[in-house]
Amino acid sequence: MTREADTLNAVRTPGFSISVGDLLRNARKLKQELVKQSNLLSIRVAILGGSTTTQVKTMLELFLLGQGIRPSFYESGFNRYSEDVLFKNPDLWNFQPDIVFIHTTWQNVLQWPELLEAENNIEGRVRQEMARFESLWEKIHAQLGALIIQNNFDLPRLRPLGNLEASEAYGRINFLMRLNAEFGKYARDHSRFFINDIHYLSAQIGLTEWLGNSYWYNFHMALSPSATMVLTRNITGIIKSIYGKSKKCLVLDLDNTLWGGVIGDDGLQNIVLGRDHPVGEAFQDFQRYVKQLQRRGIILAVCSKNDADNAKEGFSHRDSILKLEDFSVFKANWDPKPENLRATAAELNIGLDSMVFVDDNPAERALVSAELPEIAVPDVGSDVSTFAEILEREGYFEVHKIVQDDLSRAEYYNSNAQRKTSESNFRDYGEFLASLEMCAEIASFTTVYLDRITQLINKTNQFNLTTRRYTSAEIEAIAQDSSFISLYGRLSDRFGDNGLVSVLIGEVQGDTVRLDAWLMSCRVLKREMEFSMFDTLVEQCQARGIRRITGIYIPSKKNVLVAGHYASLGFRHIEQNSQGHDLWCYDVPDTYLLRSRHIRRSEELVGTASAEGAVVPSGL
Amino acid sequence: MTRREFLLEMDEILGFTPGTLQGHEKLEELEHWDSTSLITFIALADECSGASVSPAQIVNCTTVSDLLGLARVAA
Numbered sequence: 001m002t003r004e005a006d007t008l009n010a011v012r013t014p015g016f017s018i019s020v021g022d023l024l025r026n027a028r029k030l031k032q033e034l035v036k037q038s039n040l041l042s043i044r045v046a047i048l049g050g051s052t053t054t055q056v057k058t059m060l061e062l063f064l065l066g067q068g069i070r071p072s073f074y075e076s077g078f079n080r081y082s083e084d085v086l087f088k089n090p091d092l093w094n095f096q097p098d099i100v101f102i103h104t105t106w107q108n109v110l111q112w113p114e115l116l117e118a119e120n121n122i123e124g125r126v127r128q129e130m131a132r133f134e135s136l137w138e139k140i141h142a143q144l145g146a147l148i149i150q151n152n153f154d155l156p157r158l159r160p161l162g163n164l165e166a167s168e169a170y171g172r173i174n175f176l177m178r179l180n181a182e183f184g185k186y187a188r189d190h191s192r193f194f195i196n197d198i199h200y201l202s203a204q205i206g207l208t209e210w211l212g213n214s215y216w217y218n219f220h221m222a223l224s225p226s227a228t229m230v231l232t233r234n235i236t237g238i239i240k241s242i243y244g245k246s247k248k249c250l251v252l253d254l255d256n257t258l259w260g261g262v263i264g265d266d267g268l269q270n271i272v273l274g275r276d277h278p279v280g281e282a283f284q285d286f287q288r289y290v291k292q293l294q295r296r297g298i299i300l301a302v303c304s305k306n307d308a309d310n311a312k313e314g315f316s317h318r319d320s321i322l323k324l325e326d327f328s329v330f331k332a333n334w335d336p337k338p339e340n341l342r343a344t345a346a347e348l349n350i351g352l353d354s355m356v357f358v359d360d361n362p363a364e365r366a367l368v369s370a371e372l373p374e375i376a377v378p379d380v381g382s383d384v385s386t387f388a389e390i391l392e393r394e395g396y397f398e399v400h401k402i403v404q405d406d407l408s409r410a411e412y413y414n415s416n417a418q419r420k421t422s423e424s425n426f427r428d429y430g431e432f433l434a435s436l437e438m439c440a441e442i443a444s445f446t447t448v449y450l451d452r453i454t455q456l457i458n459k460t461n462q463f464n465l466t467t468r469r470y471t472s473a474e475i476e477a478i479a480q481d482s483s484f485i486s487l488y489g490r491l492s493d494r495f496g497d498n499g500l501v502s503v504l505i506g507e508v509q510g511d512t513v514r515l516d517a518w519l520m521s522c523r524v525l526k527r528e529m530e531f532s533m534f535d536t537l538v539e540q541c542q543a544r545g546i547r548r549i550t551g552i553y554i555p556s557k558k559n560v561l562v563a564g565h566y567a568s569l570g571f572r573h574i575e576q577n578s579q580g581h582d583l584w585c586y587d588v589p590d591t592y593l594l595r596s597r598h599i600r601r602s603e604e605l606v607g608t609a610s611a612e613g614a615v616v617p618s619g620l
Numbered sequence: 621m622t623r624r625e626f627l628l629e630m631d632e633i634l635g636f637t638p639g640t641l642q643g644h645e646k647l648e649e650l651e652h653w654d655s656t657s658l659i660t661f662i663a664l665a666d667e668c669s670g671a672s673v674s675p676a677q678i679v680n681c682t683t684v685s686d687l688l689g690l691a692r693v694a695a
Contacts, residue, residue: 021663024656028635058656218675225659 008033011066020225027058034065039556041243041469046074046097046146048081050108051222059232060101067240078220079108085136093144098471099242100140101149101235105198105222106156106176113170115161122169130182141192145473148193149238152180154202157211191451192472194238194400201230237395243469244459247376247396248350250293251341253359254304254311254332256382258290258322259283264310274319282385287321289388294326297406298397299348299413301329303340303357308332328413337364338371348413349522351461351558356396358387403452405499412523415495422495433528433598436493440529441602442502442536445479445486452500453488457519461558463530464519465551465565470505483508485540489533491524491599498524502533512548513541518565525561531595534569541588550574553582569595621668626693629668630684633660643685650684665691 007018007026011034023030045060047053057073064071074095076084081102084092110132111125133150140146153176165171180199187195202210205227212224223231240246255262260272260279272280273287294300300322304311311332315324324330329347331340337359345352352374359365360382369377378394380387391397399406419436426432445453454472461467470478478484489502501521506513520530541549551566553559563582567573571584621629627641634641634652647653658678665671669692681687 019663020659021667024660025629025633025664027656027660028632052655054654055656055659212675214675218679219655219658221655221675225663228659 011062018229020229023062023229024055024058027062030062031065034062035070037065037068039467040065040068040070042070042072043098043239043243044074044095045071045239046076046092046095046100048076048084048100048102050079050081050102050104051216052078052220053103055221055225055228056103056232059229060235063232063236064239067236067245069236069239069243069245081108082132082136085139088143097144097146099149099239100144100146101196102136102151103222104151104153106153106172107216107222109153109176109179112172113175115170117170119169122175126175126178126182129179130186133183134186137186137190137193141190141473145471145477147242147471147473149196149235150183150187150193151196151198152183154198154210155207157207157213191401194242196231196235196238198231198234201234202227205230234395237398238400240395241398241400242458242471244455244457246398246459247298247356248354248459249299249301249344249348249356250290250391250397251301251303251344251355251357251375252290253361253364254302254306254314256360257358257384257387258287259314259317259320260384263314264307268313268317271314271317273317276319279384280319284319284321286384286387289391291321291326293397294322295407296399296402297409299350299409300327301344301348301355302327302331303337303344303359304332305334305337306332328416337368341368341372341375349462349525356391358391360384401451401455403455405452405455408497408499411496412498416523419493419495429526430598436495436527436598438491438493438527438599439602440492440532440596440599441490442487442532445475445488447479449488449500450475450479453503456500456503456521457517460519460521461556462522462561463525464517464556464559465515465562466517466554467556467559468517468554470517478505485513485537485544487533487536487540489520489529489536491527491529502529504533504537506537506549508544508546511546512550513537513546515549515551518551528596528598530565531569531597532599532601535592535594535596536601538588538592542592547588549586549588551584551586553584555580555582621693623688623693626664626668626688626691627684629664630661630687633657633664641684643683643688645684646682647684647687648682661687661691669693 007022008030011030047057053075057075061071061073074092074097081104109129111129113122113125137148140148155173155176159165161168161171165173168174183195187193209224210227212221215221215224252258260283261270263271273283274280275284290300302311312324314320315322329344331344333340341355341357345355352372356376356378357368358378358380360380365377365379368375376396378390380390422432422435426435450472454470454475458469478486485506485508487504488500490500491498501524503517503519504515505517506515537549551571553563553566555563566584569586571586574583574585576582627643628638631638631640634650634657662673665673671690671692673690677690681690
């Protein structure tokens with residue numbers, strides 16, 4: 001591989017080793033190459049700096065492009081992060097950022113405690129600093145409607161008070177930790193506010209490497225060049241997660257990946273796992289890390305060259321943290337791994353680019369990388385004690401919010417296996433659908449679901465008519481705007497709750513509603529949920545006197561699945577515009593035959609309508 | 621690395637057509653002489669001639685030729 005190709009790979013692969021020099025010297029060529037990608041997501045990012053930020057912008061642009069996101073930037077003047085917002089800099093207001101990144105560091109704190117200052121005075125200083133930042137954040141949210149990514153505070157390199165800096169209330173480190181706790185609390189209370197945790201990042205690489213004194217004194221760069229790279233990769237991870245580009249599934253090899261040894265040869269009792277053995281402890285800790293990912297919604301799968309019964313037996317080991325039921329797909333056989341990975345993606349209804357594959361065997365990693373370049377295959381080496389750290393550093397599974405649906409994801413995929421087993425017992429598909437006893441809750445956007453709605457909109461690619469992405473602020477605004485019809489759909493069946501799985505947004509203009517977004521989780525494909533959503537849409541149109549529904553299909557690499565969606569609902573094809581987008585139209589009839597035959601909507605359960613083939617007259 | 625080769629690298633860093641920079645140009649008059657190009661120059665000097673240039677040294681440079689001096693590029 002050439003050095004240039006290495007650099008390009010590094011920009012696309014979080015955690016891939018690259019020097020700042022290589023990155024910046026090739027910046028122009030890299031950018032030219034990366035903007036050639038199709039389906040780039042365009043976003044506007046304002047960088048408001050408490051220090052010099054041009055180098056931040058350059059690196060952030062490259063890393064975002066590497067993840068399929070094309071940013072345009074506004075950059076505040078040096079240390080004008082506060083004035084630009086408080087005095088409404090027209091350039092910033094005209095820029096209309098989607099995201100505001102506030103790049104402040106410990107050098108931007110104004111209210112340092114005095115030596116031996118009273119505790120209540122220091123508390124007052126914390127409140128004053130918070131008030132200063134909150135006034136910015138609130139103005140950005142209220143007037144710019146942008147998401148905010150805010151650095152918390154790193155620590156100064158020098159400690160004139162020694163260890164008292166940490167323990168005494170007037171110590172600077174103690175003070176910064178209190179501010180960080182307050183910043184964290186603000187983030188917990190505000191869904192459109194995200195912390196860029198530079199306190200952790202600086203600890204990770206060490207303060208000596210983090211802070212470049214000479215850069216600060218001469219050019220007011222708060223961070224060293226290598227720290228700036230760490231910073232911008234971390235911000236890229238946050239933005240990736242906001243726009244639904246984080247990975248969804250971790251696929252694991254077994255022998256020498258989840259335990260030491262080869263279970264088929266060594267037997268259950270002789271695999272290395274648990275605290276009785278130093279390496280066994282490392283394998284157990286890696287399992288513990290994987291279990292934590294699974295508990296917060298990452299789908300787990302096994303892909304191992306093994307006899308299936310032997311492989312499964314490994315999880316009955318007394319020291320195994322992971323259990324068989326933690327895995328949604330289990331492929332242990334002698335087929336080539338790329339074949340098993342393709343089958344796993346198909347079974348889970350996710351794209352290959354949503355998967356991360358971990359295997360201690362470099363030959364297997366190379367094979368998967370070569371045959372399935374969409375799958376992330378980190379170079380984990382063969383030392384299990386570093387596996388978790390490598391996964392962590394690469395930020396594949398960055399998450400900006402955990403919602404209830406994330407926690408029940410594994411449960412869903414496991415109950416889906418029961419659904420598939422059940423499917424084979426029926427004569428026809430309709431009988432199977434009826435047996436599921438499905439019930440949908442379809443209603444207008446409501447506050448309690450806004451986070452999940454935003455998450456689903458920004459991560460759904462396959463059943464997505466327009467692949468338009470929305471920020472939390474936009475979703476909140478739509479929810480409150482009566483000129484929109486905004487519907488969410490939840491679906492449950494006798495095997496469990498599938499959660500919030502579908503979203504539809506239409507803007508009403510006169511007697512027409514124009515559908516700007518319609519998407520559905522692939523969890524519930526072929527379950528008639530799209531029909532139920534349409535039934536509700538038509539009913540709402542009838543109730544509001546809307547006579548026409550227009551829809552647009554914007555083709556992408558991933559949404560060919562829904563190319564015929566509008567035709568299947570009886571829409572008329574109007575035209576294909578110059579951009580290749582198909583425009584469709586549906587005339588709302590006076591009487592309407594419900595499309596969904598196997599899903600009862602929750603309002604129907606209380607008797608306002610009947611489900612199958614019911615005719616809904618206009619004006620209800 | 622020769623002076624000419626280094627100037628071509630600086631052209632690339634600053635977004636100029638190859639052959640633009642001659643050395644006499646004043647840094648403060650170059651549109652793209654900013655924190656990014658400064659870091660890139662330091663990395664370039666280190667890689668091409670093993671010169672360890674500090675930001676403090678760059679502050680004292682006025683022209684492109686001064687930078688070349690720091691990078692130990694022969695005149």
